[in-house]
Amino acid sequence: MAHDINDTYEPIDQDLHTEPMILQMGPSHPATHGTVRFTLTLDGEKVLKCETEVGYLHRGFEKECEASTWTQVFPYTDRLNYVSPLLNNFGYALAVEKLLGIQVPERCDWIRTIMGEISRLSDHWTSVGAGALELGAMTAFLYAIEARELVWDLTEQVTGARMTVSYGRIGGLKDDLTPDFAANWKHVRERLLEVHATTHKLLTRNRIFVDRMQGTGVLTREMGISYGYTGPVLRSTGVDYDVRKDHPYFKYGEIDFEVPVGSTGDNYDRYLVRMDEIVQSVRIIDQCLERIQPGPVNSDDPRVMLPDKQKVYNTIEGMISHFKIVFEGIQVPPGEIYSYTEAGNGELGFYIVSNGTGKPWKIHVRSPSLIMMGGVHKLFEGSMLADIIPTFDTINMIGGECDK
Amino acid sequence: MVEVLITVIKIVAIVFVFAMGVASLMTLLGDRKQSAKIQNRVGPNQAKFFGFSLGGIPHFIADGIKMILKENTMPNGANKWLHTLAPALIFFPALVGWAVIPFMDHYCTGSVRTLADYTEVCIDGEWKNYFSIMHSDAGLLFAFAIAAVSVYGAAIAGWASNNKFSLLGGLRSSAQMISYEVSMGLSLAGVLMIYGTLNLNEMVRAQGYLFGGWLPMWGIVVQPLAFFLFFLAGLAETKRAPFDLPEDESVIVAGYITEYSSMKFAIMQLSEYVATVFIAALIAILFLGGWQVPFLYADGIRFLGNHWQPFAENPDLWYYFTIMLRIGAMVLKVLFLVWLQFMMRWTLPRFRYDQVMTLGWKILLPLSIANLFITALILTIL
Amino acid sequence: MAKKLINFVQNKFADEVLDSHSRLGNDTVIIKRERLAEIVEALRDEATTKMDFLRTITAVDYMQRLPRFEVVYVLYSMTHKHMLTLRVVLEESDLRLASLHKLYGTAGWQEREVWDMYGVRFDGHPDLRRVLLYEEFEGHPLRKDYAKQASQPRVELLARERDSVEEFNVYVKDRPATGSRNG
Numbered sequence: 001m002a003h004d005i006n007d008t009y010e011p012i013d014q015d016l017h018t019e020p021m022i023l024q025m026g027p028s029h030p031a032t033h034g035t036v037r038f039t040l041t042l043d044g045e046k047v048l049k050c051e052t053e054v055g056y057l058h059r060g061f062e063k064e065c066e067a068s069t070w071t072q073v074f075p076y077t078d079r080l081n082y083v084s085p086l087l088n089n090f091g092y093a094l095a096v097e098k099l100l101g102i103q104v105p106e107r108c109d110w111i112r113t114i115m116g117e118i119s120r121l122s123d124h125w126t127s128v129g130a131g132a133l134e135l136g137a138m139t140a141f142l143y144a145i146e147a148r149e150l151v152w153d154l155t156e157q158v159t160g161a162r163m164t165v166s167y168g169r170i171g172g173l174k175d176d177l178t179p180d181f182a183a184n185w186k187h188v189r190e191r192l193l194e195v196h197a198t199t200h201k202l203l204t205r206n207r208i209f210v211d212r213m214q215g216t217g218v219l220t221r222e223m224g225i226s227y228g229y230t231g232p233v234l235r236s237t238g239v240d241y242d243v244r245k246d247h248p249y250f251k252y253g254e255i256d257f258e259v260p261v262g263s264t265g266d267n268y269d270r271y272l273v274r275m276d277e278i279v280q281s282v283r284i285i286d287q288c289l290e291r292i293q294p295g296p297v298n299s300d301d302p303r304v305m306l307p308d309k310q311k312v313y314n315t316i317e318g319m320i321s322h323f324k325i326v327f328e329g330i331q332v333p334p335g336e337i338y339s340y341t342e343a344g345n346g347e348l349g350f351y352i353v354s355n356g357t358g359k360p361w362k363i364h365v366r367s368p369s370l371i372m373m374g375g376v377h378k379l380f381e382g383s384m385l386a387d388i389i390p391t392f393d394t395i396n397m398i399g400g401e402c403d404k
Numbered sequence: 405m406v407e408v409l410i411t412v413i414k415i416v417a418i419v420f421v422f423a424m425g426v427a428s429l430m431t432l433l434g435d436r437k438q439s440a441k442i443q444n445r446v447g448p449n450q451a452k453f454f455g456f457s458l459g460g461i462p463h464f465i466a467d468g469i470k471m472i473l474k475e476n477t478m479p480n481g482a483n484k485w486l487h488t489l490a491p492a493l494i495f496f497p498a499l500v501g502w503a504v505i506p507f508m509d510h511y512c513t514g515s516v517r518t519l520a521d522y523t524e525v526c527i528d529g530e531w532k533n534y535f536s537i538m539h540s541d542a543g544l545l546f547a548f549a550i551a552a553v554s555v556y557g558a559a560i561a562g563w564a565s566n567n568k569f570s571l572l573g574g575l576r577s578s579a580q581m582i583s584y585e586v587s588m589g590l591s592l593a594g595v596l597m598i599y600g601t602l603n604l605n606e607m608v609r610a611q612g613y614l615f616g617g618w619l620p621m622w623g624i625v626v627q628p629l630a631f632f633l634f635f636l637a638g639l640a641e642t643k644r645a646p647f648d649l650p651e652d653e654s655v656i657v658a659g660y661i662t663e664y665s666s667m668k669f670a671i672m673q674l675s676e677y678v679a680t681v682f683i684a685a686l687i688a689i690l691f692l693g694g695w696q697v698p699f700l701y702a703d704g705i706r707f708l709g710n711h712w713q714p715f716a717e718n719p720d721l722w723y724y725f726t727i728m729l730r731i732g733a734m735v736l737k738v739l740f741l742v743w744l745q746f747m748m749r750w751t752l753p754r755f756r757y758d759q760v761m762t763l764g765w766k767i768l769l770p771l772s773i774a775n776l777f778i779t780a781l782i783l784t785i786l
Numbered sequence: 787m788a789k790k791l792i793n794f795v796q797n798k799f800a801d802e803v804l805d806s807h808s809r810l811g812n813d814t815v816i817i818k819r820e821r822l823a824e825i826v827e828a829l830r831d832e833a834t835t836k837m838d839f840l841r842t843i844t845a846v847d848y849m850q851r852l853p854r855f856e857v858v859y860v861l862y863s864m865t866h867k868h869m870l871t872l873r874v875v876l877e878e879s880d881l882r883l884a885s886l887h888k889l890y891g892t893a894g895w896q897e898r899e900v901w902d903m904y905g906v907r908f909d910g911h912p913d914l915r916r917v918l919l920y921e922e923f924e925g926h927p928l929r930k931d932y933a934k935q936a937s938q939p940r941v942e943l944l945a946r947e948r949d950s951v952e953e954f955n956v957y958v959k960d961r962p963a964t965g966s967r968n969g
Contacts, residue, residue, distance in 0.1 A: 021568065023568050023569075023572075024568075029657060030657060045572075045757050045758070054917065054918065055916075055917060055918040055919055055920070058918045058919060060927065060934075062903075062928055063927055063928060063932075063934055064934070066934075067934055098810055098811075099810065101810075132753065135753035135754060136645055136646065136648065136752065136753040136754035137751070137752065137753040138439070138443070138750060139439075139442050139443050139750050139751055142443035142444065142445065143443070143444070146444060202751065203753075206752065206753065208646050208752055208753050208754070208755060209753045211755070211756070211759055212753060212754075212755070212756055212759075223891065225838050225839055225864055226838075226890055226891040226892065227890075227891035227892045228839070228840060228841075228890070228891070228892030228896075239864060241864055246867055247867070335809060335810065336812075336814075336846075337810050337812055338812055338841070338842070338860050338869075338871060340841070347841070349841060349842055349860070351842060351844055351858060351860070353846050361846075362846050362847075362928075364842065364844040366841060366842040366844075366860075370895065370899070371892055371895065371896070373895070374891075374892055374894055374895030374896070375891055375892065378891075384756060384757065384758065385572070385757075386649070386756040386757055387756065403918060404918065
């Protein structure tokens with residue numbers, strides 16, 4: 001990994017003493033949002049070597065989880081991939097529910113699918129918008145942000161917060177959907193698809209945009225699989241791997257949607273894959289809202305669910321049950337599991353070890369962003385300095401997820 | 405003495421009121437309100453002048469005051485003399501170039517008559533230069549020479565800041581500006597051949613010729629290809645989007661402007677806008693007929709061989725009316741082109757460095773040379 | 787299909803396997819550390835298994851059990867879509883494992899993370915440094931004997947800017963992998 005760069009650099013003209021320049025594209029730089037640091041060795045504008053350094057946002061997620069109860073972990077999962085917090089919430093809830101061996105009611109699965117796709121919309125719009133902004137198309141960025149605002153309005157109505165939602169619970173959700181959710185979704189959906197069409201018109205056939213994005217940051221299939229890439233980045237290389245289709249969870253097995261797959265693995269394909277996934281997410285939400293039926297949202301397993309407030313205040317069993325669940329945490333039987341879902345950036349995995357108490361013994365997050373940053377130096381080396389920008393943007397590394 | 409006073413008034417009016425005024429207004433209206441309109445938002449409207457928000461114009465004054473009051477930083481290890489010199493080197497050419505831009509034809513102290521080939525002669529009087537600061541027979545050459553000096557400013561700013569990002573910005577900007585100056589000059593050679601003069605005012609006069617009695621021979625009509633080439637090259641020369649990679653915010657932070665703050669920064673930003681207005685003025689003069697209003701002449705309206713003379717009993721009134729209209733036409737054309745450049749900035753992404761070089765050397769340059777050959781051929785045939 | 791992978795490992799490397807189970811749908815094999823690289827390579831190259839995707843590497847600190855540590859590898863196959871969890875048992879006194887960076891590119895950073903958090907050394911890794919924490923950090927935080935509120939000594943962060951290629955090469959090559967108080 002740290003090979004001698006003098007091997008790759010050969011002086012062209014023996015009389016001219018030139019040497020490569022080292023540039024710190026450091027943590028505080030407009031393009032390295034999410035704070036990463038690239039130490040680039042440049043020959044003019046060509047990148048000879050790139051050394052990535054992450055961890056500027058490391059907050060000790062895994063250690064904190066070991067000191068909290070199972071339910072207290074949810075706010076921490078919000079702050080992993082903070083542009084799509086619901087996907088993290090639900091991924092974690094799914095893992096613990098598997099360990100517990102409980103089933104959530106059907107309506108909860110439908111709502112989890114819907115809210116998960118809404119979060120995915122937010123993630124993809126952020127990636128497309130930021131990519132356009134850093135290439136100079138500021139207008140496209142603001143259109144994408146408008147779309148994201150609409151999505152966040154919906155999220156706020158249902159969960160109460162725009163970004164750090166803490167909406168999932170083990171065995172269910174915090175709350176049901178609002179009664180006017182379907183009507184609001186209709187409005188949002190129209191405007192969203194309009195903005196989508198406008199962004200397509202502004203960017204997709206724009207000669208300058210295509211020149212910047214096509215042929216840059218090329219990821220091959222083998223490199224993608226070897227370096228652990230997943231999600232839209234891997235699908236842009238032609239590998240048809242999507243956890244929602246291959247190992248369905250929640251209600252993904254019952255609804256009809258397509259997974260866009262690219263072919264060349266360059267930035268343009270990644271951009272197109274994300275734009276297509278936006279349309280597919282809208283499709284999924286439409287189908288779910290048609291098929292969802294009223295019903296209970298939380299499981300009724302007393303080991304997991306807080307009892308009714310009436311019972312808590314009026315019966316001793318209710319009060320004890322409430323007390324024990326809140327203070328000691330849900331008693332998850334001992335065991336370990338690796339559970340994975342499709343987050344906005346790829347496969348988000350939770351490897352959870354439980355020792356039978358109310359606090360997790362270990363939670364490991366397989367965060368797609370950290371793994372992608374491990375291989376990103378391969379995408380930069382050999383290309384120009386200005387190609388780093390679209391590549392880094394379409395990879396969509398989110399700092400909270402990368403640094404845990 | 406009177407001459408000096410007139411010159412001073414001209415300088416104040418053209419350079420300070422018009423050029424700097426439009427440039428500063430453009431920072432507000434173009435950069436903020438126009439972009440806000442395109443991007444579906446409102447733009448700044450909070451700075452109020454005695455309770456009136458005036459479309460956001462007080463923001464510009466607020467900005468100016470803020471810029472002056474900021475701390476003037478000097479990066480550690482920077483070359484102090486060069487660091488301070490660079491903004492001046494960028495600002496100076498942007499302003500001095502205005503010396504040759506004519507806003508209106510020379511003023512005739514007698515009366516004006518238009519000949520059959522649409523040239524105007526001054527009878528019983530002489531031409532006085534009231535509407536451009538300098539009457540120069542090499543106006544175009546002067547404008548180009550001055551624009552070339554601004555390359556120094558960007559390069560020195562990049563070097564003197566002791567910052568690798570600034571250095572990259574300075575290198576990019578000098579390479580880009582030098583490359584596109586060639587295409588700029590060559591694309592104008594065709595215009596030069598057709599009008600036969602370097603004097604900008606004479607060039608605009610020559611654009612008054614009505615071909616077949618109805619088509620004004622504006623530069624864009626006789627040299628459409630040169631118009632596009634010059635427009636693109638001019639955009640690249642002033643480092644406007646999509647050629648703004650020397651200030652490529654996402655890659656090299658702010659390019660050569662990174663280490664500047666307070667008034668020096670304000671000067672560099674302002675000079676970029678003044679240069680934008682300058683290029684717009686040059687395009688207006690060379691290709692869009694400058695101060696010419698189609699079919700309008702100092703002694704009446706001519707169209708298809710007909711000649712109407714409103715205010716026939718008072719030719720002076722008509723003459724003053726013509727002067728107002730012509731100055732207004734010039735101002736409108738400049739504003740339109742500035743607006744166009746801002747629209748391009750807010751819609752298009754920016755190029756990559758090697759794409760800029762490819763465009764300049766492999767596409768624009770051959771096209772300008774081809775344009776030159778074809779123009780020469782057509783001129784010899786006709 | 788559930789037992790196919792476990793059977794494969796047990797047939798080929800019978801004396802490395804300590805235990806195996808399929809609880810909760812996760813096929814898991816617990817193995818000894820000596821021939822880890824061979825086992826993973828066999829799993830990757832064999833046509834019936836083709837585990838070409840390394841999902842994650844992590845470690846678990848079972849504080850009150852001996853052996854104390856386990857390093858967990860989760861492997862997956864893009865073609866067959868099956869998953870296997872390998873748990874390698876390690877003693878605290880001998881926290882070394884073979885590095886898999888030649889088999890999977892992603893192992894480079896994942897092993898660095900395990901070194902960073904648990905102090906497990908990977909032999910043959912070209913660049914074993916901390917990835918999420920800063921170089922001057924002392925200790926391995928995810929171990930159970932590292933208190934969550936432990937404070938770090940104030941250090942002068944080393945001058946990291948290297949302006950010439952020679953200095954930078956020296957910095958990267960000879961950098962000792964700093965970290966654990968225990969060595």
